[in-house]
Amino acid sequence: MLTARLASHRRTMGAVISLVALAILVPLLLLALPESSALHVPSYLVALFGKYLCFALLAVSLDLVWGYCGILSLGHGAFFALGGYAMGMYLMRQIGTRGSYADPILPDFMVFLNMKALPVTWWGFNHFAYAMLMVLLVPGILAFVFGFLAFRSRVNGVYLSIITQAMTYALLLAFFRNDMGFGGNNGLTDFKDIVGFNVQADATRAVLFSLSALALATALVASQAIVVSKFGKVLVAIRDAESRARFVGYRVENYKLVIFTLSAMMAGIAGALYVPQVGIINPSEFQPTNSIEAVIWVAVGGRGTLVGAALGAVLVNFGKTYLTGAFPSAWLFALGALFIVVTIFMPKGILGLLDPRRRRAPPRKDAPASVEAAIDANVPVDR
Amino acid sequence: MIDRPALTSSLLYLDNVAVAFDGYKALRGLSLVLRPGEMRAIIGPNGAGKTTMMDVITGKTKPDSGTVYFAGSHDLTKLDEPAIAELGIGRKFQKPTVFESHTVEDNILLALKAPRGPFATLFGKPAVGQLEKIETILRTTRLTDHRARMAADLSHGQKQWLEIGMLLAQDPKLLLVDEPVAGMTDAETVQTADLLREIARDHSVVVVEHDMTFVRDLGVTVTVLHEGSVLAEGPLDVVSAEPRVIEVYLGR
Numbered sequence: 001m002l003t004a005r006l007a008s009h010r011r012t013m014g015a016v017i018s019l020v021a022l023a024i025l026v027p028l029l030l031l032a033l034p035e036s037s038a039l040h041v042p043s044y045l046v047a048l049f050g051k052y053l054c055f056a057l058l059a060v061s062l063d064l065v066w067g068y069c070g071i072l073s074l075g076h077g078a079f080f081a082l083g084g085y086a087m088g089m090y091l092m093r094q095i096g097t098r099g100s101y102a103d104p105i106l107p108d109f110m111v112f113l114n115m116k117a118l119p120v121t122w123w124g125f126n127h128f129a130y131a132m133l134m135v136l137l138v139p140g141i142l143a144f145v146f147g148f149l150a151f152r153s154r155v156n157g158v159y160l161s162i163i164t165q166a167m168t169y170a171l172l173l174a175f176f177r178n179d180m181g182f183g184g185n186n187g188l189t190d191f192k193d194i195v196g197f198n199v200q201a202d203a204t205r206a207v208l209f210s211l212s213a214l215a216l217a218t219a220l221v222a223s224q225a226i227v228v229s230k231f232g233k234v235l236v237a238i239r240d241a242e243s244r245a246r247f248v249g250y251r252v253e254n255y256k257l258v259i260f261t262l263s264a265m266m267a268g269i270a271g272a273l274y275v276p277q278v279g280i281i282n283p284s285e286f287q288p289t290n291s292i293e294a295v296i297w298v299a300v301g302g303r304g305t306l307v308g309a310a311l312g313a314v315l316v317n318f319g320k321t322y323l324t325g326a327f328p329s330a331w332l333f334a335l336g337a338l339f340i341v342v343t344i345f346m347p348k349g350i351l352g353l354l355d356p357r358r359r360r361a362p363p364r365k366d367a368p369a370s371v372e373a374a375i376d377a378n379v380p381v382d383r
Numbered sequence: 384m385i386d387r388p389a390l391t392s393s394l395l396y397l398d399n400v401a402v403a404f405d406g407y408k409a410l411r412g413l414s415l416v417l418r419p420g421e422m423r424a425i426i427g428p429n430g431a432g433k434t435t436m437m438d439v440i441t442g443k444t445k446p447d448s449g450t451v452y453f454a455g456s457h458d459l460t461k462l463d464e465p466a467i468a469e470l471g472i473g474r475k476f477q478k479p480t481v482f483e484s485h486t487v488e489d490n491i492l493l494a495l496k497a498p499r500g501p502f503a504t505l506f507g508k509p510a511v512g513q514l515e516k517i518e519t520i521l522r523t524t525r526l527t528d529h530r531a532r533m534a535a536d537l538s539h540g541q542k543q544w545l546e547i548g549m550l551l552a553q554d555p556k557l558l559l560v561d562e563p564v565a566g567m568t569d570a571e572t573v574q575t576a577d578l579l580r581e582i583a584r585d586h587s588v589v590v591v592e593h594d595m596t597f598v599r600d601l602g603v604t605v606t607v608l609h610e611g612s613v614l615a616e617g618p619l620d621v622v623s624a625e626p627r628v629i630e631v632y633l634g635r
């Protein structure tokens with residue numbers, strides 16, 4: 001078992017090092033090199049991969065609840081979208097008089113809808129710090145209330161999945177309505193600045209990319225620490241044998257509530273990083289299919305592996321970008337086929353193919369001693 | 384609270400407990416009193432209500448009527464599973480249930496008596512003496528050589544022992560053990576009887592078992608359940624001589 005844990009430490013370390021390297025290199029390649037250089041990264045690609053990193057962060061958050069605690073949330077897209085809306089509202093208020101109606105306070109769509117004053121829900125969003133707090137709190141509180149009710153009544157399995165799906169669908173319908181005051185059908189867009197920098201500028205894009213990479217790296221480190229802690233072991237115990245965990249004395253509903261809320265906040269951060277990079281947030285982000293796609297990313301990469309979930313998100317979305325460009329109608333079929341293939345032939349996803357338990361190979365001796373030592377130092381002493 | 388000598392001096396006190404599932408009466412007027420430190424064997428035909436009785440004691444099933452008290456003062460019908468576990472009642476399921484994707488050692492670690500809240504397990508330090516306790520339990524349950532294996536990879540008998548080990552780790556006052564030797568070889572059965580007697584030295588134990596040789600090995604008071612209530616109670620030789628017991632259980 002130690003080998004499996006070692007492998008997961010090594011995976012996380014590898015992913016974190018790569019992400020930090022990307023966070024440093026990509027801005028350099030985008031900004032420092034002339035466009036004529038072969039190594040120059042076009043800015044649209046930076047934004048595209050920045051978007052993949054946000055999806056990867058969403059996937060990691062989903063893996064925490066599904067992979068480790070067995071809560072199959074089919075509504076995680078909602079937490080992502082709420083984080084995105086909180087960021088979008090900040091960006092809207094930064095437009096100020098540069099909007100078509102040049103109203104210093106009201107965003108264009110409010111003027112268009114004849115709203116006279118800023119709704120309470122929008123108060124404070126001109127402050128970056130407040131908006132960032134909301135990025136965490138809005139998904140966090142929704143998850144807490146939802147989880148409190150669902151887990152305490154012991155809603156489990158398929159039933160829980162269905163109500164998470166209903167939750168995101170209800171939010172989809174609500175955000176479509178103009179009188180909700182979140183831009184209705186069109187959502188929020190035409191952003192200009194973020195903390196004083198032009199969102200379209202190459203430098204801003206580069207920084208947003210780096211921040212996404214660092215956020216993902218931090219999430220991986222934090223999640224890894226959670227899953228190897230005793231708390232993480234209880235999560236897996238709940239996933240494996242929920243009633244046993246209860247009879248051993250663990251309050252299952254509290255554990256689920258903590259991890260579900262944490263995970264929703266992580267998804268909110270992903271959404272907040274996503275919106276300035278794609279330049280828009282609208283109700284379609286609440287679509288139930290988005291949440292289901294996120295589950296497929298995790299399944300493809302390997303449930304309960306964290307790094308695998310992130311990898312799955314990047315790979316599937318890469319495939320999606322390619323396929324929707326080349327054969328627009330084929331994507332949904334490809335996604336469905338992918339899901340079936342993974343469920344039947346690779347139940348542990350891509351990383352499952354590398355599982356040391358599966359390979360049954362003798363312990364590796366070729367790994368550099370320094371890395372081994374570094375990993376050993378990180379293995380908590382709970383043996 | 385009912386004030387009766389039998390109640391106040393008891394560790395476990397069930398009086399006139401009734402449970403019905405969709406009209407089917409699984410328990411009808413079940414009464415049972417266990418003294419502190421006592422070991423009791425429960426026998427009875429399939430469907431007699433033995434597992435249901437354990438479900439009632441551990442908070443999984445709420446009785447429709449009747450009283451269930453622990454240590455003379457805790458009304459178990461008002462508590463849920465973790466609260467009852469916290470009071471000191473541990474349970475082994477009929478079908479061995481361990482945490483399959485954890486190692487043997489982690490299974491015991493998770494069961495070890497320690498603060499159970501999410502924040503305690505997230506930020507807490509391992510308790511002092513934890514390793515020694517795990518060692519002792521591994522030795523008692525004969526699992527020392529298997530400590531690093533995944534629980535899923537254990538044999539059926541080893542899983543049963545691991546589950547008993549987890550019970551010990553909880554250090555409960557009362558252990559409820561449902562069919563511990565089901566599916567075990569004869570040698571394993573004998574070892575399990577030894578193990579349970581060893582445990583009974585400093586714990587109260589209720590064992591449900593069909594295996595008569597095993598029950599005889601235990602050498603304790605036997606309660607015979609039939610159709611949700613007590614048919615007979617006493618030493619095995621006495622109850623197994625009763626015509627009613629022979630008719631409904633032993634004679635078949």
Ligand SMILES: Nc1ncnc2c1ncn2[C@@H]1O[C@H](COP(=O)(O)OP(=O)(O)OP(=O)(O)O)[C@@H](O)[C@H]1O
Nearest residue numbers: 404407409427428429430431432433434435436477
């Ligand atoms: N949750 C439930 N819903 C409906 N019926 C149940 C439930 N639990 C138990 N029963 C029924 O109650 C009766 C008593 O079951 P119980 O499991 O307590 O018997 P038992 O004495 O443990 O039998 P066995 O020796 O087979 O384990 C059985 O007829 C069973 O089918």
Ligand SMILES: [Mg+2]
Nearest residue numbers: 433434435477
């Ligand atoms: Mg039973």
